[in-house]
Amino acid sequence: MKVGTPEKFIVKGKRLDGRAPDEIRPIKIEAGVLKRADGSARVEWGGNIAVAACYGPREVHPRHMAKPDKAVLRINYNMAPFSVSDRKRPGTDRRSMEISKVTSEALEPVVFTHLYPNTAIDVFVEILNAAAGTRCTGITAASVAIADAGIPMKDLVPACAAGKVGGEIVVDLCDIEDNFGEADLPMAIIPRTGDISLLQMDGNFTPSEFKKAFEMAKTGCEQVYKVQMDALRNKYGKME
Numbered sequence: 001m002k003v004g005t006p007e008k009f010i011v012k013g014k015r016l017d018g019r020a021p022d023e024i025r026p027i028k029i030e031a032g033v034l035k036r037a038d039g040s041a042r043v044e045w046g047g048n049i050a051v052a053a054c055y056g057p058r059e060v061h062p063r064h065m066a067k068p069d070k071a072v073l074r075i076n077y078n079m080a081p082f083s084v085s086d087r088k089r090p091g092t093d094r095r096s097m098e099i100s101k102v103t104s105e106a107l108e109p110v111v112f113t114h115l116y117p118n119t120a121i122d123v124f125v126e127i128l129n130a131a132a133g134t135r136c137t138g139i140t141a142a143s144v145a146i147a148d149a150g151i152p153m154k155d156l157v158p159a160c161a162a163g164k165v166g167g168e169i170v171v172d173l174c175d176i177e178d179n180f181g182e183a184d185l186p187m188a189i190i191p192r193t194g195d196i197s198l199l200q201m202d203g204n205f206t207p208s209e210f211k212k213a214f215e216m217a218k219t220g221c222e223q224v225y226k227v228q229m230d231a232l233r234n235k236y237g238k239m240e
């Protein structure tokens with residue numbers, strides 16, 4: 001057991017931050033927050049703050065990255081040095097490369113990239129404050145930013161994690177649960193088709209625990225999806 005592990009993660013049905021096991025943290029999404037970007041979004045989710053900026057379709061540099069049959073969707077996930085309690089060394093590291101890659105793979109299936117051959121769609125995801133679940137916050141933000149840029153998409157992609165803490169399955173881990181818990185299962189879904197476009201796992205679940213965590217994360221994603229849709233409605237619903 002790691003030093004600092006809480007004695008109990010759940011007391012009288014409530015988690016350390018007062019939530020029920022199946023309750024996600026409060027989430028707010030705003031679309032179109034950056035004037036210079038083609039599309040953008042800001043997501044505040046629990047203690048996480050992410051801003052996503054989408055540029056494109058635009059010329060590809062370096063040119064050899066261009067694909068003749070579709071646009072390349074490039075995600076750049078970056079955690080600000082001040083976003084975590086111990087200062088994070090600025091710049092790219094293995095973790096940010098991994099998260100950029102899985103974010104791009106989570107979003108690619110919904111973007112009509114074949115409409116824009118030989119171009120790039122670039123999305124920058126900046127994590128301004130981190131409190132566990134930044135990849136899910138980033139995917140959620142990036143997907144609204146791409147929609148805000150007017151790029152045709154089959155659907156939005158919401159993301160949410162579930163995990164295991166003190167032997168219990170809970171949704172949307174907070175930082176202490178993420179640090180000291182036994183397992184974490186971040187997931188992204190494509191609600192219209194029911195496809196899963198991100199599924200990662202850290203730690204161990206029994207098969208029945210995995211099933212429960214999977215269902216909880218899926219329900220969490222569906223809740224996030226509603227907030228994403230509302231963010232777009234708030235901006236574009238008022239335009240007629």
Ligand code: UDP
Nearest residue numbers: 084085088130131132133134135136175178
């Ligand atoms: N974290 C940190 N410093 C780092 C990387 C991560 O303090 O350099 C914290 C941060 O709060 C993050 C959490 O650890 O949200 C969990 O990180 P993980 O790699 O599991 O990804 P995430 O849950 O953010 O998608």
